[in-house]
Amino acid sequence: MDKVLIITYYWPPGAGAGVQRWLKITKYLPQFGWEPIILTVDPEYSQYPATDETLLNDIHSSVRVIKTKAKNYFKLVSRDRTRIPSAGFANEENKGIWTYFMRFARGNFFIPDPRRGWNSYAFREACNIIEKEKIKRVITTSPPHSSQLIGLKLKKKYPHIKWISDIRDPWTDIYYYKELLHTPPALMLDRHYEKCVLKKADIIITVGDRLGIMLAGKVKGIEKKTYVIPNGYDEEDFIGRQQNQPEKITITYTGSISSAYPVEGFAKAVKGMIDAGTDIHLRFVGPVAAKEKKIILSYVPDNFTEFLQYVNHDQALRFMLTSSILLLIIPDHYGNRAILTGKLFEYMAAEKPVLCLGPADGDAAMILEMTGTGATANYYDTETITEIITSYIKTGITPLREKIQLFSRRNLAKKVSEIIK
Numbered sequence: 001m002d003k004v005l006i007i008t009y010y011w012p013p014g015a016g017a018g019v020q021r022w023l024k025i026t027k028y029l030p031q032f033g034w035e036p037i038i039l040t041v042d043p044e045y046s047q048y049p050a051t052d053e054t055l056l057n058d059i060h061s062s063v064r065v066i067k068t069k070a071k072n073y074f075k076l077v078s079r080d081r082t083r084i085p086s087a088g089f090a091n092e093e094n095k096g097i098w099t100y101f102m103r104f105a106r107g108n109f110f111i112p113d114p115r116r117g118w119n120s121y122a123f124r125e126a127c128n129i130i131e132k133e134k135i136k137r138v139i140t141t142s143p144p145h146s147s148q149l150i151g152l153k154l155k156k157k158y159p160h161i162k163w164i165s166d167i168r169d170p171w172t173d174i175y176y177y178k179e180l181l182h183t184p185p186a187l188m189l190d191r192h193y194e195k196c197v198l199k200k201a202d203i204i205i206t207v208g209d210r211l212g213i214m215l216a217g218k219v220k221g222i223e224k225k226t227y228v229i230p231n232g233y234d235e236e237d238f239i240g241r242q243q244n245q246p247e248k249i250t251i252t253y254t255g256s257i258s259s260a261y262p263v264e265g266f267a268k269a270v271k272g273m274i275d276a277g278t279d280i281h282l283r284f285v286g287p288v289a290a291k292e293k294k295i296i297l298s299y300v301p302d303n304f305t306e307f308l309q310y311v312n313h314d315q316a317l318r319f320m321l322t323s324s325i326l327l328l329i330i331p332d333h334y335g336n337r338a339i340l341t342g343k344l345f346e347y348m349a350a351e352k353p354v355l356c357l358g359p360a361d362g363d364a365a366m367i368l369e370m371t372g373t374g375a376t377a378n379y380y381d382t383e384t385i386t387e388i389i390t391s392y393i394k395t396g397i398t399p400l401r402e403k404i405q406l407f408s409r410r411n412l413a414k415k416v417s418e419i420i421k
Contacts (some may be wrong), residue, residue, distance in 0.1 A: 005039060005130065011023065012056045014055075018342075024413075027413070028409060041067060070118035073115075100181075127154070128235055140163070164205060170338065200214060205226075205228070206228055206417065229419070231405060232409045244322045250323045250325070253327040269383075270304075271299040272382070274300065281306065282306065285311055287309060323350075325389065328341065328344060329359070339364065340367070343365055348404050354375075367407075
C-alpha cells in the first residue's frame with residue numbers, strides 16, 4: 001500500500017469543516033490503496049475556535065497520527081487565552097481600539113497567519129517522516145494558509161516528491177481580508193507567498209469550480225494541474241438516524257453568523273408570514289453576532305426564535321434532521337460565487353428543503369439545483385424568500401439521490417486517490 005503524508009493543522013479535537021474534510025477522506029483512502037500518515041499540531045500547543053471530542057471516534061484505526069509542538073502566536077494578540085476568534089479577528093463583536101490593534105497585528109506581523117508558529121516544528125517532523133517512510137506524496141491543506149509554506153519548503157528540499165496543495169478557501173481574496181488592515185509591504189508578501197505555492201505545487205485541489213478559476217487568474221497555466229474535490233457528507237453519519245418532521249414549521253441554521261451574513265430580508269419574510277398566520281419557529285445553532293441577532297429579533301418575536309451556542313457534530317446533524325427547512329447563508333462578498341460551505345453537503349444529505357441566501361449563479365446555488373435539494377434567493381428579496389418558504393411548506397422537495405451521492409466522502413476519497421496517483 002502506497003503511503004501519503006497529509007499535513008493539516010486542523011484535526012480532532014478541533015471542530016469544523018476544515019477538520020472534517022481530511023478526517024473523512026483519510027477514513028476511506030485505505031479502501032483505495034493508500035496508507036495516510038497525518039502530521040498535525042498537538043492540541044496542548046494550540047487553540048481552536050471550537051472543539052468536538054466526538055470527532056475523535058472518526059479517526060480510522062489504520063491511520064497514524066503524529067503531533068508536534070507549536071508556538072501559539074495568538075496568545076500575543078488576544079486577551080482571551082481560552083478562545084481563538086474566527087475569521088482572523090474580523091468577526092469580533094467589539095470594534096474598539098483593541099480589536100483594531102488585533103486585526104492590524106494579525107494582518108502585518110503574522111503573514112500569512114498566526115498559525116505559522118507551527119511551521120518549523122512541522123517541517124522538521126515532516127522531513128523525518130519523508131526519509132524514514134520513503135514518502136513520495138505530500139498533501140498540505142489550508143486554511144491556515146501558512147501550512148502551504150511547509151509544503152513549499154519540503155518541495156525545495158525534496159524535489160522528487162509530488163506535492164499536492166489543497167486550498168479550501170480563498171487566500172488573499174477571503175471575504176474578511178480587507179478587515180486585516182494590511183500595509184502595502186505585508187500585502188505584497190502575502191500575495192508573493194500565494195503565487196509561490198500556486199507555481200511550485202505539482203497538483204492543486206480546490207473545493208469548487210469558481211475557486212479554481214479565481215486561483216488560475218493569479219498564475220498562468222495552473223488550470224492544467226488544478227482539480228476540484230468539493231466537501232461532502234459521510235453516509236455513515238446518517239446510518240440509523242430518522243428524519244422527523246416537527247409539529248411546528250421549523251427553519252434551522254447551523255454555524256456562525258457575522259456581519260457578512262445579511263439576515264434582514266429573511267427576517268422580514270418570516271415576519272410577514274407570521275403576521276399572515278403561519279406558525280414558524282426559527283432555530284439558530286451556533287454563535288450569532290449581536291447586530292444580526294438584534295435585526296432578527298426586531299422583526300421576529302423572541303417567542304418564535306431559538307438561539308443555541310456551538311454544539312458538536314452529532315447534535316448538529318440531529319437538529320438538521322428535525323427541521324422543516326434548512327437555511328444556508330453565503331457571505332455577502334465580491335467572491336461569494338466561489339463559496340461552498342461545509343454544511344451545504346450535510347444539508348443535502350439530510351434531504352430537507354434548503355433555502356439559500358446568496359448569488360443565484362454561485363457554486364452553492366448550482367449544486368442545490370442539480371441535486372433537487374434547494375433554491376436560492378437574493379439576500380434582500382423578501383418576496384422570493386417568502387415564495388420559496390411557502391412552496392416548501394406546501395410541496396416540499398424531490399431530492400435526486402443519485403446526484404447527492406456524488407458528494408459522499410467515500411466517492412470523494414476515491415477521486416483523491418486517483419488524483420494523487
